[in-house]
Amino acid sequence: MLKIENLHVRVEDKDILKGINLEVRAGEVHAIMGPNGSGKSTLSNVIAGRPGYTVTEGRILYQGRDLLRLTPEERVWEGIFLAFQYPVEIPGVNNTYLLKAGVNARRRHQGLPELDAMDFMRLVREKAKLVELDPSFLARGVNEGFSGGEKKRNEIFQMAVLEPTLALLDETDSGLDIDALRIVAHGVNQLRSPERAMVLVTHYQRLLDYIEPDVVHVLADGRILKTGDAALAKELETRGYDWVRKEAGI
Amino acid sequence: MNTLKPEDAARQEYRAGFVTDIESDTLPPGLNEEVIRHISARKEEPDWLLEWRLSAYRHWLKMREPHWAHVEYPPIDYQAISYYSAPKAKGDGPKSLDEVDPKLLETYEKLGIPLREQEMLAGVAVDAVFDSVSVATTFREKLAEAGVIFCPISEAVREYPELVRQYLGSVVPVQDNFFAALNSAVFTDGSFVYVPKGVRCPMELSTYFRINASNTGQFERTLIVADAGAYVSYLEGCTAPMRDENQLHAAVVELIALDDAEIKYSTVQNWYPGDERGVGGIYNFVTKRADCRGARSKVSWTQVETGSAITWKYPSCILRGDDAVGEFYSVALTKMRQQADTGTKMVHLGKRTRSTIVSKGIAAGMGQQSYRGLVRIARGAEGARNYTQCDSLLLGDKCGAHTFPYIEVKEPTAIVEHEATTSRIGEDQLFYCRARGIPEEDAVNLIVNGFCKDVFNELPMEFAVEANRLMEVSLEGAVG
Ligand SMILES: Nc1ncnc2c1ncn2[C@@H]1O[C@H](COP(=O)(O)OP(=O)(O)OP(=O)(O)O)[C@@H](O)[C@H]1O
Ligand SMILES: [Mg+2]
Numbered sequence: 001m002l003k004i005e006n007l008h009v010r011v012e013d014k015d016i017l018k019g020i021n022l023e024v025r026a027g028e029v030h031a032i033m034g035p036n037g038s039g040k041s042t043l044s045n046v047i048a049g050r051p052g053y054t055v056t057e058g059r060i061l062y063q064g065r066d067l068l069r070l071t072p073e074e075r076v077w078e079g080i081f082l083a084f085q086y087p088v089e090i091p092g093v094n095n096t097y098l099l100k101a102g103v104n105a106r107r108r109h110q111g112l113p114e115l116d117a118m119d120f121m122r123l124v125r126e127k128a129k130l131v132e133l134d135p136s137f138l139a140r141g142v143n144e145g146f147s148g149g150e151k152k153r154n155e156i157f158q159m160a161v162l163e164p165t166l167a168l169l170d171e172t173d174s175g176l177d178i179d180a181l182r183i184v185a186h187g188v189n190q191l192r193s194p195e196r197a198m199v200l201v202t203h204y205q206r207l208l209d210y211i212e213p214d215v216v217h218v219l220a221d222g223r224i225l226k227t228g229d230a231a232l233a234k235e236l237e238t239r240g241y242d243w244v245r246k247e248a249g250i
Numbered sequence: 251m252n253t254l255k256p257e258d259a260a261r262q263e264y265r266a267g268f269v270t271d272i273e274s275d276t277l278p279p280g281l282n283e284e285v286i287r288h289i290s291a292r293k294e295e296p297d298w299l300l301e302w303r304l305s306a307y308r309h310w311l312k313m314r315e316p317h318w319a320h321v322e323y324p325p326i327d328y329q330a331i332s333y334y335s336a337p338k339a340k341g342d343g344p345k346s347l348d349e350v351d352p353k354l355l356e357t358y359e360k361l362g363i364p365l366r367e368q369e370m371l372a373g374v375a376v377d378a379v380f381d382s383v384s385v386a387t388t389f390r391e392k393l394a395e396a397g398v399i400f401c402p403i404s405e406a407v408r409e410y411p412e413l414v415r416q417y418l419g420s421v422v423p424v425q426d427n428f429f430a431a432l433n434s435a436v437f438t439d440g441s442f443v444y445v446p447k448g449v450r451c452p453m454e455l456s457t458y459f460r461i462n463a464s465n466t467g468q469f470e471r472t473l474i475v476a477d478a479g480a481y482v483s484y485l486e487g488c489t490a491p492m493r494d495e496n497q498l499h500a501a502v503v504e505l506i507a508l509d510d511a512e513i514k515y516s517t518v519q520n521w522y523p524g525d526e527r528g529v530g531g532i533y534n535f536v537t538k539r540a541d542c543r544g545a546r547s548k549v550s551w552t553q554v555e556t557g558s559a560i561t562w563k564y565p566s567c568i569l570r571g572d573d574a575v576g577e578f579y580s581v582a583l584t585k586m587r588q589q590a591d592t593g594t595k596m597v598h599l600g601k602r603t604r605s606t607i608v609s610k611g612i613a614a615g616m617g618q619q620s621y622r623g624l625v626r627i628a629r630g631a632e633g634a635r636n637y638t639q640c641d642s643l644l645l646g647d648k649c650g651a652h653t654f655p656y657i658e659v660k661e662p663t664a665i666v667e668h669e670a671t672t673s674r675i676g677e678d679q680l681f682y683c684r685a686r687g688i689p690e691e692d693a694v695n696l697i698v699n700g701f702c703k704d705v706f707n708e709l710p711m712e713f714a715v716e717a718n719r720l721m722e723v724s725l726e727g728a729v730g
Pocket of ligand 1: 034038041042
């Protein structure tokens with residue numbers, strides 16, 4: 001589904017990603033772990049199409065197509081979703097209205113009729129229940145005055161509404177209390193299916209206790225230094241990252 | 251997606267830019283006492299009004315055009331403007347819509363303002379002013395049943411001379427300022443509203459102003475009186491064709507609210523803004539003032555300003571009665587080379603008077619945007635309060651936003667609060683919307699509309715929808 005080949009990315013004259021190779025197949029869940037500043041968010045952002053990143057080498061194929069040629073919104077229409085590490089506040093813009101605009105733009109692109117307000121509210125209420133989001137959040141401004149954990153839960157809610165084919169979750173578990181973590185994991189597991197894939201960026205094993213990954217990668221210094229199965233995450237939890245670096249000869 | 255050619259796109263941005271081909275009766279350019287006598291005679295006005303006009307003209311001759319605003323424009327040649335233009339009517343003025351020239355009805359329809367009552371949104375009465383004259387006023391009988399007078403001001407002068415004479419110029423005197431003096435000398439039409447004691451006006455009243463003829467100034471005069479305990483909500487909309495020369499619009503609006511009366515005055519101003527190079531467009535120099543004369547009276551100004559090459563406009567409230575309330579909610583958008591210097595004046599005279607100012611300025615392209623607000627609290631206005639919030643949003647890096655707050659407090663028990671912010675439209679907000687599937691232009695609209703929400707919420711329903719749409723159209727291509 002997603003194939004990244006020798007990806008090099010530069011941000012403001014600084015090389016951040018230095019030759020990433022990664023393949024994610026339908027039905028798989030990948031976890032990406034790694035030290036702060038190693039380039040995990042950069043990778044997620046480049047996949048989602050955030051402006052400001054220059055790809056100097058390599059390519060990204062999504063469902064066999066050159067992903068880098070699509071605008072961010074086109075990527076969403078093709079089924080990609082990014083849950084932000086730091087969701088932004090957009091004052092005055094209604095949370096539900098934002099989602100409705102997105103869902104309907106995608107439906108237009110797919111040649112489907114737009115959802116009217118009634119149908120959309122039904123969908124939204126159902127999904128809000130799924131992630132145990134209090135309906136009062138639906139009518140508020142996008143992330144306006146939400147607590148850190150509420151913002152993260154709102155991201156998962158948006159994911160549930162958009163039902164992506166490829167979901168990228170950038171540290172959605174950070175800042176969540178124990179109940180919220182369980183709820184978020186439940187939302188993610190609900191979405192798991194043989195046609196879908198997920199990439200979880202995380203620092204902690206505790207998320208992976210709920211969502212068992214098929215593949216675990218260590219990203220450090222802009223490269224994937226090691227790839228393994230779920231056991232690798234547990235090992236990282238106890239041993240940290242230094243040994244991985246040494247093993248890779250850095 | 252959009253398949254418009256670039257030249258179409260430029261034209262598409264201002265959808266009200268067409269010209270109506272209609273025969274009109276237009277005075278040659280120039281201003282002198284003869285012209286004023288001529289206008290007055292054409293309108294069959296009483297002598298007192300002619301004298302009033304002439305005194306305004308004599309004041310105006312001694313006054314100088316003000317240049318303290320943060321706007322720049324070449325000198326205006328007041329002798330090159332025609333001060334009267336009216337679509338040629340067959341005989342007398344129209345008695346009913348059936349007698350209105352179909353071309354005029356068509357013009358307003360194209361602008362999205364159907365004048366035929368059965369096609370209208372229920373509950374809005376319209377007065378349509380085309381160049382210098384009112385061409386149609388709807389729902390007059392229904393209003394008359396409630397005792398509400400809503401008619402062209404020229405008609406009010408004939409039918410209700412006592413009321414007009416009592417209130418005209420009582421809020422904005424003839425010598426008030428250069429543009430108000432000019433307006434008083436040459437005003438041609440506008441709307442008059444009188445809501446009697448204790449009457450809640452049964453529908454929204456609205457006036458649509460249209461400048462059509464070239465080289466013509468529009469000088470309308472609006473006078474609204476809400477008698478004790480009355481309530482009225484009034485909407486004003488404006489458009490003009492695209493022309494290469496600048497056209498002058500110098501209106502005066504006077505509002506009077508007596509004891510416990512409330513007036514809600516909303517404007518959606520979409521005069522032609524000129525093109526990207528700054529050629530053409532309306533010069534909008536407007537004096538709007540409310541006198542909250544009665545105790546517990548309330549006036550609320552809401553404006554959405556997206557048009558005009560130059561806007562010079564400060565809707566104000568004189569809070570004279572004890573416990574009077576003044577409100578000003580404003581959204582102003584400047585793009586291309588538009589310049590807006592707008593804001594409000596809140597003058598607190600009565601005890602416990604309160605005022606709220608919420609101003610949202612958006613600048614894009616090479617637009618220049620200034621908020622200018624005066625809060626004056628006179629000695630004796632015990633317990634007066636003002637709250638001002640003034641936010642600017644910049645789209646791009648060639649535009650500018652400026653804030654000029656003037657605060658004069660002579661009363662120690664008064665409380666004045668002022669908050670101001672300036673922000674650039676956030677790249678990360680834009681990306682967030684796009685990452686939820688929203689195309690970039692829609693995302694800009696969404697964020698700008700969110701920014702304006704506190705003001706749009708104050709608009710009557712029909713206008714809020716129009717304001718949203720207008721912002722969308724105005725923002726088309728505004729962000730590079
Ligand atoms: N816009 C930018 N300008 C300059 N440097 C940047 C920019 N964006 C990212 N970087 C740098 O790129 C590096 C990688 O950042 P990134 O956010 O991808 O790290 P991360 O792996 O997600 O870290 P964390 O675990 O702390 O979230 C960091 O050193 C960061 O400072
Ligand atoms: Mg990160």
